[in-house]
Amino acid sequence: MSTQLTAIEVLRQSTFGQRTAEEELEHLSRYFVETEHWRRVFDGAVxxxxxxxxxxxxxxxxxxxxxxxxxxxxxxxxxxxxxxxxxxxxxxxxxxxxxxxxxxxxxxxxxxxxxxxxxxxxxxxxxxxxxxxxxxxxxxxxxxxxxxxxxxxxxxxxxxxxxxxxxxxxxxxxxxxxxxxxxxxxxxxxxxxxxxxxxxxxxxxxxxxxxxxxxxxxxxxxxxxxxxxxxxxxxxxxxxxxxxxxxxxxxxxxxxxxxxxxxxxxxxxxxxxxxxxxxxxxxxxxxxRTLTITWRSEDILNLVVKRLLSNSAIVQYYEVDKDAVLARADKQIDLFYRVSPRQVDSGPNKPDTLKWLITRTSDASKAAAPRELIHMLNELRNEQIKKLERGDKVPPEQQLFEQTSFKDALPMVSQTRLEQTFYAEYARLKPYVEKLREKRATQSLQSLSELWDISEAETSTIVADLEEAGFLEKFGKMWRVPFLYRSALDLVQGAVESQDEEVPTSV
Incomplete structure (x- = not known):
């Protein structure tokens, strides 16, 4: 185990890039995951x-x-x-x-x-x-x-x-x-x-x-x-x-x-x-001659690990061979869980950390996208540095991040996604979304109709638009807001009570 650097020194010397490709043109080749999509485009097949x-x-x-x-x-x-x-x-x-x-x-x-x-x-x-x-x-x-x-x-x-x-x-x-x-x-x-x-x-x-x-x-x-x-x-x-x-x-x-x-x-x-x-x-x-970009969990893992290994301080801290790690999926998993805890929320039915990251940075379409994930990594780094600077305990077993840092990093990612992406793209839906602030994350058609003060027919149209925009997902006979947007709106976990709708037990 290397003793040359402390966890806080490693974090201060590390970066995980920018949210958008336009912002990191000079360094993109260091981070980019050369997926099959990239190869097909670069080979001229698409x-x-x-x-x-x-x-x-x-x-x-x-x-x-x-x-x-x-x-x-x-x-x-x-x-x-x-x-x-x-x-x-x-x-x-x-x-x-x-x-x-x-x-x-x-x-x-x-x-x-x-x-x-x-x-x-x-x-x-x-x-x-x-x-x-x-x-x-x-x-x-x-x-x-x-x-x-x-x-x-x-x-x-x-x-x-x-x-x-x-x-x-x-x-x-x-x-x-x-x-x-x-x-x-x-x-x-x-x-x-x-x-x-x-x-x-x-x-x-x-x-x-x-x-x-x-x-x-x-x-x-x-x-x-x-x-x-x-x-x-x-x-x-x-x-x-x-x-x-x-x-x-x-x-x-x-x-x-x-x-x-x-x-x-x-x-x-x-x-x-x-x-x-x-x-x-x-x-x-x-x-x-088309393709649609999709990201599987293995691709997300590869992206995260490649961003980690683009930092010489992290390579030195864990004494790993960068090329050897990137060549094998099992070594990538091993490195990820040397850096991070196994779970953000402890418990037998709770997701592992990688799945937690994916679900918290995906909208209702369930499509994982690098932009929010990269933002999450940078906010996670910032939160962990703040904790160590004020004298909090160093994460155990040479980990760089501890559980609460993940939760503390999410609100900024959520706020940025809501304001800079969702509201920018779907300004006409903003009034309906804002009326959900501090309400339950899972709503019925009836409760949304009452909240928005419009007919259920009009509500159905708005709900369909919000579903298409990735803000709402169907959940049984109800609709829920994905984790990505909940922090920014201060939503309360759980479903509204409704006499007319069947309320799912798991929300």
Whole structure:
């Protein structure tokens, strides 16, 4: 046993990373759990990644971007289509969106073609087809000299909207200059197939240019990945615009599946996808190269242990071989229970500590997500340091954490999840949630109707929305709030008494 460091020194020298991938870009590769999901994306087998908020979509996205040079060696050009952090490129869509689905789909085509043209210039790709694409974009003023994603998208949006509202929509691009009375074209890049007369004057359709860009890449044995993440941020609190933009994106994806060298890589929250398809989206059955991120308990254990072992102080304290531990699941379990107690709540029917962590950081969907777990680890560290600083007993058997620290860490995680995630995403449901404050964690339809002062029919609708949002789960004939939210709302354990509903015995 090492005597060089004390428990408090180990904790002070350790960190478990940040809650979001955007906040820990520089160190993400130290922590990241390379799951089968990651390998399938990185190998190019997947184009669309679904996952709950905080499940690790942005971590995969960030590491794809970070491994740009590795992908380049595989003849893949990884091109971000959205800023990985900071201001979103799609802000201009919020202020003045396209009018209809045709303009939305056209926008995606023009924007993605612009990103391809920018890549041709950045990587100095030279061929007749490359030049044809770049020339068309430059003549249409779609390749700004001081290039940013925001500017490229705004130029594409203006082009689509201006062109779509001219005679081109009827005449295939043909018009007459009022000063010279000489026929011309309103735009070299046509959103539809141009008429024969317009084609003779140089008009070319956006679809043909995408085919040309694809041919240019294929000739040079290259593939472009257009990486699209943070779409939930781009359209936050604008569900109709979000649905229109994303439906158009998926229709673009399906319309251009034959472009094997231009591959969009779309990272999308599962709840947003559900909103898109709940009113019908026939094309959804044709989306095949997809995966949904899920985390099993073994994955969560691996994530926790990898975060522990990223700290040299912990490796030294337990005198372990980092690679040997990560290579075997039984060694990971052993290390976890050297660091933590076997149970947070003692008793024969109480869960072990790992299960306690998972259930306390999962919402009603039961889907474990790394974001809250990582936050929990950091709050756990902070609580344990405070205890040791004020002279509390050192945890037994070289453990870093004792039981009460887990319970004391949970309220901050709960509060952050409620305010920064749930209320931010579901502001319209906040009044109903707030009326539950200091009430019982398990409620009946009748009790919720009385609490909210609305009819039971209206209550059923709100309950369904809260279930879909992961705030309520069905429990017998009642509904209960998951542990994740109970501390933040000061909820009382147990169920309300009801004459009309059967009250489950275990809550």
């Amino acid at each position: 184009d669309i990644v679904y996952g709950p908020k905080g499940s690790g979509k942005s971590a995969i996205y960030s590491l794809v971007v970070k491994n740009e040079s590795v992908l380049f060696d595989r003849n893949i050009l990884a091109i971000p289509g959205e800023n990985p952090q900071g201001a979103v490129a799609f802000q201009s869509l919020r202020d003045d969106p396209p009018r209809d689905e045709f303009e939305f789909i056209s926008l995606w085509k023009v924007y993605i073609l612009t990103l391809c043209g920018k890549a041709f210039k950045d990587y100095d790709l030279r061929s007749e087809n490359c030049q044809k694409v770049v020339d068309a974009l430059e003549q249409a003023d779609l390749l700004p000299k001081s290039f940013t994603l925001s500017k490229a998208l705004k130029y594409a949006l203006d082009y689509v909207k201006n062109l779509g509202r001219r005679v081109e929509s009827v005449e295939g691009g043909l018009n007459v200059d009022p000063a010279t009375m000489i026929p011309g074209v309103t735009g070299k890049i046509s959103l539809r197939e141009p008429s024969a007369a317009a084609a003779k004057l140089g008009a070319v359709s956006i679809d043909e240019l995408l085919q040309t860009a694809n041919s240019a890449l294929r000739e040079q044995n290259l593939t472009v990945w257009i990486l699209l993440d943070r779409l939930d941020v781009a359209f936050s609190n604008m569900p109709e615009l979000e649905a229109s933009a994303l439906r158009a994106l998926f229709k673009y994806y399906l319309d251009t599946k034959q472009l094997s060298s231009i591959r969009p890589k779309i990272f999308l929250r599962t709840d947003i996808w559900r909103d898109i398809v709940k009113n019908g989206f026939r094309e959804a059955s044709h989306l095949e």
